Amino acid sequence: MDYTPALMTDMYEYTMLDATLRDGAANRKCVFEVFTRRLPEGRRYGVVAGTGRILDMLEDFHLSDEDLRFLADRHIVSRETVKWLENFRFTGTIRGYREGEMFFPNSPILQVEGTFGECTLLETLILSVLNYDSAVASAASRMVTAAKDRPCMDMGGRRTNEAAAVAAARASAVGGFQGTANLMAARRYGLKAIGTAAHCFTLVHDSERDAFASQIASLGRNTTLLVDTYNIEEAVRTAVEVAGPELGGVRIDSGDLAALAQRVRNQLDALGATETTITVTNDLDEYAIAALQTAPVDSYGVGTMLVTGSGAPTCAMVYKLTERENSDGVMQPVAKKSKDKATVPGRKLAYRSYEYNLADCEHVVSGSEEKLAAFRPQDGWKDLLVDYVRDGEIDHTYQGHDAIMAAHEHRAKALAELPITAQSLMKGEPVIPTETTVL
Amino acid sequence: MDYTPALMTDMYEYTMLDATLRDGAANRKCVFEVFTRRLPEGRRYGVVAGTGRILDMLEDFHLSDEDLRFLADRHIVSRETVKWLENFRFTGTIRGYREGEMFFPNSPILQVEGTFGECTLLETLILSVLNYDSAVASAASRMVTAAKDRPCMDMGGRRTNEAAAVAAARASAVGGFQGTANLMAARRYGLKAIGTAAHCFTLVHDSERDAFASQIASLGRNTTLLVDTYNIEEAVRTAVEVAGPELGGVRIDSGDLAALAQRVRNQLDALGATETTITVTNDLDEYAIAALQTAPVDSYGVGTMLVTGSGAPTCAMVYKLTERENSDGVMQPVAKKSKDKATVPGRKLAYRSYEYNLADCEHVVSGSEEKLAAFRPQDGWKDLLVDYVRDGEIDHTYQGHDAIMAAHEHRAKALAELPITAQSLMKGEPVIPTETTVL
Missing domain, CATH: 3.20.20.70 (Aldolase class I)
Structure with missing residues (x-):
């Protein structure tokens, strides 16, 4: 089977690329941000998963001759755009929450900075990965909490798409699971296989x-x-x-x-x-x-409800343009005003504050680049953003087996730092509020 | 990315293979059947999708040297089993419902006949594909009905795993959708791309x-x-x-x-x-x-609820051994007796009967091979099983673009032959009963 990450993408990413290469906007510097407006009903927190897989696929984000021929033959893009795509390589910067980190409504889970053209092409793939993997990790985390010290094992592969199963096994490890029945996941990610x-x-x-x-x-x-x-x-x-x-x-x-x-x-x-x-x-x-x-x-094998996110099979994460260069080359916060889908303009910083060693608030700070540069968080605020990619160079510490294990540990630690209500299965509000400040 | 269908599989398929190669049971002729015990709550019917993808992956169902090394190094199977796997090729027979066909509880959606060893290895992959694809096609079909003559388009790729998105686009076409935003699906299956x-x-x-x-x-x-x-x-x-x-x-x-x-x-x-x-x-x-x-x-673009099966992100299909050779080489119906998961022994035939040109009953007939051979359906009963694979030879008419379009047509026709209640969105029982007869 041949999976081209670059085509696991909605057509409009390519038609937008095509139009903006023509009018020059493709070269404008942009910041896109991934966030969710809400957690699934009653959930107290979410768990980020999938970012390492995005990095894996970023390395493979190239179009084969067959892919390019397809885009040309179907007139999805012009000949000039096909040329541009031949050598495509993402040269921007990606930062975001760690895998295994807790997220809440409006947490800037991932930030993608680069030209409009290159950032646009990544949208669908990034959302597919984060939406599914985080749904599974979030469900896994609740199951692991409910199981206390008893291990939970992933046996859900047969109840989701065959490739999603591999991702689910990985996400379940991020979410605290201890093994998987899925051999592809065991081989690819060095996970413990069971059965x-x-x-x-x-x-x-x-x-x-x-x-x-x-x-x-x-x-x-x-x-x-x-x-x-x-x-x-x-x-x-x-x-x-x-x-x-x-x-x-x-x-x-x-x-x-x-x-x-x-x-x-x-x-x-x-x-x-x-x-x-x-x-x-x-x-x-x-x-x-x-x-x-x-x-x-002594142990639990979980299937259907793990791989379908226990009632929430996808997160509602979106990928939104929050800042872009204007025609004078100055970065400018932007936001759409759509009813029920409005966004907060500007790139975000993200911190978590603590009281008595327990998290009490998520702080999301936005503003112009100068104001952000001058911003100093209060003592004890934890910076939630890490650098995944800098100017096209991937930080490989966030890929592979060790990264999954680090995320597995991080989830346990981050969850333990939330108010104890986070571990309740009762429906309720996000366990800490998110405060958005526009500088 | 490298996806080996043969490893997109639960470990126990391989440990069972290993143990039965050792004791000889791997060579026993078997019949496995895929069915579901229930439809999602309130649904009147389901739509089969994914079988063509199973055939595609059956062609690629081989283990690479790296896969074999993994199985050996992890001691998942013995050296003898690795040898057996080196030349693995499915030589059995597969029949089942057409893609686009309506299914109900206990419909024998797929039958896999071969040796225990070869049939066992296919279990996880077959279930992954049918459970997800049919969930999407079933949801799609309800949406298409609700939309009447207005076209529905798949825009859900970002809300499911990136490879699941490709399968979802295909399944939505089986379910009656008219186009997809997903370029990989458009390229691979020749679907209309939109956006x-x-x-x-x-x-x-x-x-x-x-x-x-x-x-x-x-x-x-x-x-x-x-x-x-x-x-x-x-x-x-x-x-x-x-x-x-x-x-x-x-x-x-x-x-x-x-x-x-x-x-x-x-x-x-x-x-x-x-x-x-x-x-x-x-x-x-x-x-x-x-x-x-x-x-x-004029048209609808559907995302999240399509690719997550509109509240039912997976079907509850299972893959059960219903018949096998005994030590005397005689085929024998078998069934487990587990509380709440009992099965009906024996291979099944499946027919749909009609009254006034509308379906009125699904007939599932099981019994010994001689009795099945002698069974004659009543006049007007439609045989629901088609041959997908005969002695390892795949019937390619069920793969690729034309097969998807045939399934798309078939769904519309088969739905029109169900009682009109099938098109209701009100919750209720399956629109026709399934009558199981043991000869």
């Missing part, structure tokens, strides 16, 4: 005992056996008979999980398999996980 | 008039101008001044669309631009579209 067997494995064998024996012969006694294909009590008995009390774990994928987990725990303990763990995996979301707090469960 | 300019295009110019003039210079008078960046009334006046009454169209992306469309229509007519069309694009779903029925709107 043993499905019901069909039991069914293809002549008996459950044959299936368990086969799995143990292949994966060892430390494996996790799926015990709900026929009768759970019988399956647990068979499992311990075949594997011995050193059986690694059992998995339950149906029924009343709290009741079943308790019964299976009792049975395992009575059989001497006191160290055998119990994994549950039946249509879990953060609420179901919270309801299992007192059940003897 | 002209965003708010940033107006903002980057010194005035709205400059922006409109630039767009017309580049795209001609027949282009669609976005008129809600500042003041809509002024923008429409400027638009007609700059383009003349032969202006192609205007787009409104915010505010109360019904009221605005009426005012803009009046203004355009008064300015003599009676042929200028009005496109609206502000967070539409099927209900919003239905509410605009009497507004003078």
Whole structure:
């Protein structure tokens, strides 16, 4: 399969490029900002994810001959624009929130600075990545909170687009998950891969005992056996008979999980398999996980609700021009005035302030470039923007496995610094307010 | 970017392969079936989409040396299994519902027949594709119904994963949409691409008039101008001044669309631009579209709610082993008995019956292979299963642009053959029942 990031893009980015190359506006310096006007209903915070993937794709943001021919043949752009695109390389600057950082309405999650032409081409891809990945990471974070110290694992690949599944696995790691069933994600991002067997494995064998024996012969006694294909009590008995009390774990994928987990725990303990763990995996979301707090469960496998953002399958992030050069070459804040979609003009700075070591406010500061340059945050305000790309040079520390692990750690730390309400599953307002100041 | 379909897969498919290659069960002939136990709440029908993409990826379902090294290094499979995988090629048979076909609970949407080993490896990918693509096509179909004769266009790419966006554009075409903003989908599937300019295009110019003039210079008078960046009334006046009454169209992306469309229509007519069309694009779903029925709107651009399945971002399709060879080489229906997830054993036939030219029942028939071979449907029952792959040979008529257009036509026809209730947006039961008969 051939995926060209540069064409994973709405047509109007190219028609705007074409028109502005013609009239010169393509060369105007611009600042675009990604933000959301609201969190999903009742959510207290969001978790940024996907920025590292944007950097990966920025490196591949070139058009092949076939792509260029397509743009020309369909008359999407002129011959001159095709020429311009042949050597396209983003030469601007990108800064933004770290992956794993909490975000709120109007947080300037990403800022893209460059010419109008180059910034415009990136819009669709940036939004696709941030909107989906952050939706998954935000849901993951709530699930991980509900699970307390018990690990959550991504098993959702089959319930989302096959490539989205790879991104979801990565985003779930940012959001606090500890492993994924998805092999592509495990390979590409160095994530821990998990999984043993499905019901069909039991069914293809002549008996459950044959299936368990086969799995143990292949994966060892430390494996996790799926015990709900026929009768759970019988399956647990068979499992311990075949594997011995050193059986690694059992998995339950149906029924009343709290009741079943308790019964299976009792049975395992009575059989001497006191160290055998119990994994549950039946249509879990953060609420179901919270309801299992007192059940003897050791880990959670989450599918559908993880990869679909637990009711919020996309964030409402937008990519808006907030500042641009005018015809005299002076940078000028701009904003549209559309009813219900108005924007705050000007590039933003972003800080978080703390009281008693807990966050109490997100500060978004905008103004002319001179005023921003002169602005000094108050003591203790944390600067939320990091530099991802400077004049076209990508900072590679934000890509790859280590960056994901850093984001995973950062999420836990940043969440712990929010008021405790952030960890509530009750619907409510964003846990801290965002104060926007125009200098 | 490198996407290996064979690794866009849950790890347990490989560990099951490994264990069954060791004990011989990998070679047992099997039938797996894809179906859903329920439609999303209140939906009257679903629309199948994605099968052509499965065929595309089946052609690429090979493991690279790097993939094989990964499986070996992580000890996911044994050395013998790596050898087996080196030459992997699916040699089985796949049949199922056509793309664009209506489906209901328990419809056998896809049947995969082959050895346990080869069928197992396909599970995750098949479900990812069908679950997402069908969710989008099902939502699209409701929107198209609500829009009646007005065209619906996909503009949702930025609100879903960047590769999912390409699949969503394709699925929306199956579901009845007439064009997409997504260039990758337009290139790969030969779809009509649409789009002209965003708010940033107006903002980057010194005035709205400059922006409109630039767009017309580049795209001609027949282009669609976005008129809600500042003041809509002024923008429409400027638009007609700059383009003349032969202006192609205007787009409104915010505010109360019904009221605005009426005012803009009046203004355009008064300015003599009676042929200028009005496109609206502000967070539409099927209900919003239905509410605009009497507004003078010419086409709809749909984003978020299309690519997230309008409240149902995934189908609940599963892939279940329903029949397999036993140790004597005889095919045997099998089924798990898990509480709340039990399945009907045996391969299925599927028919739709009609009364007065309208569908009245979905008939799902299962039983031993001999009984199925002897089964004769009643007069007028339509056989719903087509052959996609026979003994590893893909029927290419189900791939590519023509297949999508055929599916687009088929959806319209199949929907028209359902009781009219199918076109209602009111919540309710599936519009026809599914009768399962075990012979």
